[in-house]
Amino acid sequence: MDPIMHKAHAADLVNAARIRAGLTWAGLAAAIGAAPVWTTAALLGQHPMTAAQAGVVVEMLGLGDDVAESLQQQPNRGSDPAVMSDPTIYRLMEAMSVYGPALKALIHEEFGDGIMSAINFKADVTRRADPDGDRVVITLDGKFLDYRW
Amino acid sequence: MDPIMHKAHAADLVNAARIRAGLTWAGLAAAIGAAPVWTTAALLGQHPMTAAQAGVVVEMLGLGDDVAESLQQQPNRGSDPAVMSDPTIYRLMEAMSVYGPALKALIHEEFGDGIMSAINFKADVTRRADPDGDRVVITLDGKFLDYRW
Amino acid sequence: MDPIMHKAHAADLVNAARIRAGLTWAGLAAAIGAAPVWTTAALLGQHPMTAAQAGVVVEMLGLGDDVAESLQQQPNRGSDPAVMSDPTIYRLMEAMSVYGPALKALIHEEFGDGIMSAINFKADVTRRADPDGDRVVITLDGKFLDYRW
Amino acid sequence: MDPIMHKAHAADLVNAARIRAGLTWAGLAAAIGAAPVWTTAALLGQHPMTAAQAGVVVEMLGLGDDVAESLQQQPNRGSDPAVMSDPTIYRLMEAMSVYGPALKALIHEEFGDGIMSAINFKADVTRRADPDGDRVVITLDGKFLDYRW
Amino acid sequence: MDPIMHKAHAADLVNAARIRAGLTWAGLAAAIGAAPVWTTAALLGQHPMTAAQAGVVVEMLGLGDDVAESLQQQPNRGSDPAVMSDPTIYRLMEAMSVYGPALKALIHEEFGDGIMSAINFKADVTRRADPDGDRVVITLDGKFLDYRW
Amino acid sequence: MDPIMHKAHAADLVNAARIRAGLTWAGLAAAIGAAPVWTTAALLGQHPMTAAQAGVVVEMLGLGDDVAESLQQQPNRGSDPAVMSDPTIYRLMEAMSVYGPALKALIHEEFGDGIMSAINFKADVTRRADPDGDRVVITLDGKFLDYRW
Amino acid sequence: MDPIMHKAHAADLVNAARIRAGLTWAGLAAAIGAAPVWTTAALLGQHPMTAAQAGVVVEMLGLGDDVAESLQQQPNRGSDPAVMSDPTIYRLMEAMSVYGPALKALIHEEFGDGIMSAINFKADVTRRADPDGDRVVITLDGKFLDYRW
Amino acid sequence: MDPIMHKAHAADLVNAARIRAGLTWAGLAAAIGAAPVWTTAALLGQHPMTAAQAGVVVEMLGLGDDVAESLQQQPNRGSDPAVMSDPTIYRLMEAMSVYGPALKALIHEEFGDGIMSAINFKADVTRRADPDGDRVVITLDGKFLDYRW
Amino acid sequence: MDPIMHKAHAADLVNAARIRAGLTWAGLAAAIGAAPVWTTAALLGQHPMTAAQAGVVVEMLGLGDDVAESLQQQPNRGSDPAVMSDPTIYRLMEAMSVYGPALKALIHEEFGDGIMSAINFKADVTRRADPDGDRVVITLDGKFLDYRW
Amino acid sequence: MDPIMHKAHAADLVNAARIRAGLTWAGLAAAIGAAPVWTTAALLGQHPMTAAQAGVVVEMLGLGDDVAESLQQQPNRGSDPAVMSDPTIYRLMEAMSVYGPALKALIHEEFGDGIMSAINFKADVTRRADPDGDRVVITLDGKFLDYRW
Known part of the structure; x- marks a missing residue:
């Protein structure tokens, strides 16, 4: 076995x-x-x-x-912290460190008290042409879940 | 003073x-x-x-x-790690931990060796109506920077 | 102000x-x-x-x-790690360290790939009389969220 | 050998x-x-x-x-911290970070100064049908131990 | 107030x-x-x-x-890690790092699978005269709790 | 070789x-x-x-x-931090976190400024019968060393 | 006073x-x-x-x-780790994480076993015009110190 | 395979x-x-x-x-923290800890709000003869990127 | 008061x-x-x-x-880790990281299994003239304590 | 190969x-x-x-x-933190935690602003007979390096 x-x-x-x-x-x-x-x-x-x-x-x-x-197996999800410091991934983390509190404030303003689900969730990455240099556009799209007792 | x-x-x-x-x-x-x-x-x-x-x-x-x-002052940017564990912000970090290596792989596949800039960068958060519950849609839009010596 | x-x-x-x-x-x-x-x-x-x-x-x-x-204000949620080592709270954390992987396995077996929401969630703590010493009974009750792309 | x-x-x-x-x-x-x-x-x-x-x-x-x-062997108990950040397990940890101090306050109010044992302890996980989506119900049931010198 | x-x-x-x-x-x-x-x-x-x-x-x-x-208030128990590196306290921690696994093995051998309670517990510190230099004798005395489901 | x-x-x-x-x-x-x-x-x-x-x-x-x-070899002493979170060992660590500063204060009161040696040291673990449940009694016995310049 | x-x-x-x-x-x-x-x-x-x-x-x-x-006072030198994650400073740290082992290898190849002093040391930052966007040029200039017993 | x-x-x-x-x-x-x-x-x-x-x-x-x-493969970039404490590499980190905030202030003063890119970036290490002992001269040369929304 | x-x-x-x-x-x-x-x-x-x-x-x-x-009060001894990264102090720590295992091996070879006491201990720092640059000479002088049960 | x-x-x-x-x-x-x-x-x-x-x-x-x-190879220097908690080595670290700021103050008082080099450096360990128990004497001898721009 x-x-x-x-x-x-x-x-x-x-x-x-x-x-x-x-x-x-x-x-x-x-x-x-x-x-x-x-x-x-x-x-x-x-x-x-x-x-x-x-x-x-x-x-x-x-x-x-x-x-x-x-x-086909059920995973234990998540990445080794060492991987998260790769520059390509780290920029995503840095963006969250700089803009995370602002995103939180705007989610609460628009939706009330809750979160964007990371489970009922999808993400996409595309190229957008730009004369100053093409751009990476990442879309995070998750269901809003309100704190509901 | x-x-x-x-x-x-x-x-x-x-x-x-x-x-x-x-x-x-x-x-x-x-x-x-x-x-x-x-x-x-x-x-x-x-x-x-x-x-x-x-x-x-x-x-x-x-x-x-x-x-x-x-x-008007120049900031020292970034957020206290304690703030990053707020559930609304943590879901963004978790998404990066689950999908970060996949986003990295697809950025390299589409653009080559480089990163999405977090400096020449903009972000938006919007609501998308959905019969199963409205969705939070976050767009991260940064210039691609190739590793260029 | x-x-x-x-x-x-x-x-x-x-x-x-x-x-x-x-x-x-x-x-x-x-x-x-x-x-x-x-x-x-x-x-x-x-x-x-x-x-x-x-x-x-x-x-x-x-x-x-x-x-x-x-x-009435929107909080930044979560507790200082120092608080989490208080013995009354630590026992809850220890239980998760000992039983967390088993709970995960059984959630997946019963519900499929997903999580118990901590947002659409409620908790209760009650006393249950027992001749060998009364018992603390904590119930965690959250909506199952399946990984749904 | x-x-x-x-x-x-x-x-x-x-x-x-x-x-x-x-x-x-x-x-x-x-x-x-x-x-x-x-x-x-x-x-x-x-x-x-x-x-x-x-x-x-x-x-x-x-x-x-x-x-x-x-x-049959005696274990060294506990889980690798990396496992605890799997989303299915992390939600349990997050619930403790958000509700741990409240659970502690209510345990003290009901029972006095002490803890819920994690040793004389049992846990269960069940499904509760709900028209808004079935729910995961986890019960933690431990003997109350008072601080007794 | x-x-x-x-x-x-x-x-x-x-x-x-x-x-x-x-x-x-x-x-x-x-x-x-x-x-x-x-x-x-x-x-x-x-x-x-x-x-x-x-x-x-x-x-x-x-x-x-x-x-x-x-x-008279209910405390959040535990000490700041900085305090635990004071040499007088650190020696206690070092003793646990060196002898902890041996104490665990002997507790299991004598009592079975379980722990010494730190709640139903008392401690004492005394002086024992010794011609080679007096000795600090610390006694930790806690109820054995067996893992009991 | x-x-x-x-x-x-x-x-x-x-x-x-x-x-x-x-x-x-x-x-x-x-x-x-x-x-x-x-x-x-x-x-x-x-x-x-x-x-x-x-x-x-x-x-x-x-x-x-x-x-x-x-x-017969000289060891590098000490235990992996992962082992120290096993519940049987952790209770010893928790007791030091709760009672360490008190033990330090009483050592200083009885002996003056110094430490209990963890080198000129012995430990024992015994069972003490008790009608409310037998008890684990751990004795730590180390030579007092005064800070002596 | x-x-x-x-x-x-x-x-x-x-x-x-x-x-x-x-x-x-x-x-x-x-x-x-x-x-x-x-x-x-x-x-x-x-x-x-x-x-x-x-x-x-x-x-x-x-x-x-x-x-x-x-x-005029003698400082305790060094910066809070929180400051080091500001993006402008972090890029310097990231460059050291990516190129540090290569710089070490080339220092050893050119000079032998030793270090660039950070004490007998000076640094400068200048602008270099470039049609593709001006460049920040940082020069680190320290005395070579060989491992000398 | x-x-x-x-x-x-x-x-x-x-x-x-x-x-x-x-x-x-x-x-x-x-x-x-x-x-x-x-x-x-x-x-x-x-x-x-x-x-x-x-x-x-x-x-x-x-x-x-x-x-x-x-x-030829795309790397996950960055170095193990253990490597970064080698003395030859650590001096570079120490220099950033001592001079990082000053370099940041001068970059902002000369260029405005932004960073030196670590991607559109090159580095060199050379020997400069000096009667008091030859010097290691490291040049970090990266494109200035202004925070541009 | x-x-x-x-x-x-x-x-x-x-x-x-x-x-x-x-x-x-x-x-x-x-x-x-x-x-x-x-x-x-x-x-x-x-x-x-x-x-x-x-x-x-x-x-x-x-x-x-x-x-x-x-x-005159009894201290809690030890220094904040932030202070230990000051370059003047860090060099002492680095020396211990590079030479600590060798010092341990030589202590065991000369004295047997034991330690240099940091309690029955004195230290001195002096200047030693040297034509290549004066030297800092630090002497650490502690009683040998053998592991003695 | x-x-x-x-x-x-x-x-x-x-x-x-x-x-x-x-x-x-x-x-x-x-x-x-x-x-x-x-x-x-x-x-x-x-x-x-x-x-x-x-x-x-x-x-x-x-x-x-x-x-x-x-x-004969060039090393990456430094020791695993786990090794540094061995009691024989830890006492050296503890001495630096207790006396490091005092050594720094005295180095500055005698030599001015600078460090004891850990590169142009030698160390020795000897036995000194003492009727109260022989002593370990460790000498750290490094060139003084002044902060020199």
Whole structure:
């Protein structure tokens, strides 16, 4: 009896196979008919996939059933703090440190006392052309949940 | 000679006067002709205002020149970690912990090696009606900066 | 213009007046018609009260309008880590450290991938008589939120 | 002479065998006649099992005596902080950060100076149907221990 | 309405008056008929006193009713980590770091799976004459609590 | 040339052999004629053993010379912070957090400015029968060392 | 007898007077004949000034002798970690996190085993015009110190 | 399918081969026609190389295609905090702690509100002869980015 | 009744008076007939002084009885971590991080299993002339304490 | 191509061979003609050795060329914080926490504003006979470096 492959190891194998096959995250997302951010997060270990989704991925990438089994497991979510200091990710954290209290104030002003759900939630990242340099546009879209006793 | 009023104290006074006068952050933003997230962040101490902007704010709120002087100063930016664990703000941090590596992967896939600037950057928060419950939509929009030696 | 009284100071005043008047948290909750855990949390600074609720409290306790104003403000929620190591509170944290992964596994088994909301949420604490020593029974009751993209 | 299998490794093997056999945590609990939260916690490494309990589990799951031996050992209890930031578990921690001081105040009001034991303690998690969405109900039930010199 | 005097401030006043009056902690303990460690801990803010005990203390020390009121309050227990690195206290922590796992193993061997209560608990510190230098003997005496579901 | 076996690995082997042979820590202590807390701490890696002591242990347990060699090495003392949050050990730490400043005050009152040595030190753990439930009694006994320049 | 004014308070007064007088850090540096980075660091509390330097500064800024006395004191050097996360400062830290090991490798390759002194050290910040946007050029210039026993 | 070699392992192999071949970091930089700091950082895992650059390196060093593949991957940037306390690197951090606020003030004075980019950025380290001991001169050169909404 | 003056405040007053009177730490030490490191540490709050020593100091410095009372109190010893990162102090810590394990190995080799006491301990700092630059020589001299059960 | 042996592994092998051969650190130091603290630190991984020194060591200890190669590499210096809490090392840290500010004050008084170098530095540990118990005498001897711009 082997334990189920750790999701971090499955992610390493998916990434290696993806690069060697010349495939993109967006292409994998299209193949399983899911959003790119969701699909990438799932393949990096943050969401469980269905058996069908996992099956498409391992077939496209020439990986084994052990990878497919791993991709379907319930994850422990969240990232190692060391990863969060990578500059590309850190800028997102810095933006929250600078603008978080302002976003909180405006959420309360518009919606009342509550939060934007991070569970009933989706995210997208797109390119917006700009003559001064193209821009990364990240959209965070979550259901408002009011504090309700 | 008094030191310049600390921005946290100015923010407390702005907030108290704003609430007692029945004004919104959005209303203050409209009065100075700036974006709501920028204006709220500036009044909470994260951006310097121009003398004209600060003057409009203190006149609307019946505050003194010491507040206006404070609002114009260069800040030390960032928020106390204790504030970042407020549930409304924490959900943003959690989303970055769950989706940050996926956003990084997709930024690299679309733009190459680089970051979304948090300096040449704007943010917005809006309400999107939804029959299952309205949604908070936060847009982060920053210039792509490639690692360029 | 004075800043709004800090919620920690309002809580100190409410607590002092409550003790000197011989009133209980449960009694204050009954007076405003709200649940005991909600009311106590609100008076300790974790929830905003309505003007009516705050008015009842300050009248019962002989406190001023500045306290009532403070009680109505939107809080930054959460407790100082130093407080969380008080033995009465720490036992709750220890229980989560010992049983948290089991509770997570059982939530997923019963409900699927998601969480118990801490926003659409209520809590209660009661006494249950037991010949071996009475027991504290804490109920946490939150809406299940499934990860839904 | 091999060292005794580490409980984390035993938990991985139990979980893998459980999933591949299509068994639930609740089913394993029923098989050994113990509560679901206790059983799940024990199989994840937080409680020692009796030889009889461990024997039933490894027979149901087709695992070896080395797993059974491991399940009977005295644990070092507690979870890695990284696990505690998983959103499903974090919501429990957040609830304690928001409501912990209120629960402490109400325990003292009802019982006097003391704690809810986390040792003479049991927990349960159930589903409560609700037209606005079913709810997770977690009950923490511990003996009151007064500070007694 | 003044808030109740903070227990740290009451402890500072008790200590100052005690020193200026030439009284010992042991003498205060004898006066209220309680154990020295309990009394000292209570006066330093870790236990609530009864009104009678607090009354004896403030009368002996010439302190006011505000101190007596403070001494009777329910504390948030525990010490600032900075205090725990004082060498006299640190040696106790170091002993636990070196011998804690051995004490745990022997508690389990003698009593089974459980803990020594820190609530139903008493402590004492005495001098034991020794020709090689007198010794500090600290006794920790707590009820065994077995893990009991 | 192999490195000397790490003391944590030796401790795992000692513990496994001890359990499989049905021996107690107290029994091993008696066999080498040393105190139970010292012996258990030494076998868990906190003290070096003499060659004779190590020889008795490995012979009783059927372990190899590599274990005996490891048991004789000078340790780096102290425990991983993760271990210190095990509830059985944590109660000892909590007691120090609650009573540490009181113990310090009483040590100074009785002995003057100094510490209880944690080096010229011994500890014991015993059971004391009590009709309300037997008690764990831990004695810490260290030479007083005065601050002496 | 008043204590000497804390350097952080002196820095606040210097900064307030500087802004109100319309003076620059560079102008203050020129007035005392010292480098801009050194002067600014000294006025912010990181270096002691001579009596002559401090006298020039307080006269230019209309501040009192208490400020001049403070500016001459030996500092405890270093900045609060909260300040180091300001984005303008953080980029310097991030550059060290990304390039620090490379700088170390090249220092060792060119100079041997040793360090760049941060004591026998000077720093400068200048503007370099660039058609793609002007650049900040920071020079760190410290004596090489070889590990020399 | 093997995962792609971890960049830390590739760096270890590059470094071992470089030393055994008697090559310098500067020599490798010259061979690929890139700056020494950039090249060293890239080979230590902080920048992706082009296939051509990686090919030159592995051929010079007699390493395999698996190393070349690793060197081309997008990194997670940043260094382990343990590495940052090496004295050679720590002096750079200390300089930022002592001079960071001064550099920030002078950047704002010369350029306005903004930062020196750490992305559109280059660094160099050179030797400057000095009769009192040669000096390490590190130049940090980044584009100024103004806070621009 | 005032609390006893905090030792940090007494140290600030001693230091201010010392500087204004043009006295040295060494001079104060000579006046009370104690070692310079001991005296300076005591005046900075790390040791209690006798009434006679405190009396000499406050008379030399023109300070009040409240300072003398404070200097005689039992301290909570140790320094704020922020102070330990001052470069002059940090070098001592760095030396311990680099040489600590070697010092430990040599202490064990020469003395056996034990420690250098930090209680029965004295320290000195002297200047040693050297043509390459004078040297700071710090001597740490503590009684060897063997682990003795 | 193998990576160069990690210095921690080389240190483990050196230590094992040293113990089995009955050699002392001091003996190894004498054999290579270097100071005992330097030699021990170098063999534990804190300094690079020359090829000649490394050659003598591996020949005396019967170790391989891979160890000799490792001993010659440039280290990343510093010790794991876990090691620093070993009691023998911790006493050194505690002494710095208690006496560090006093040593700093006396260094400034004797030498002016600057530091004791930890690079141009040597250390020694000796035994001093004392009728009350022999003493460990540690000498830290570093060049004074003044803050020199």
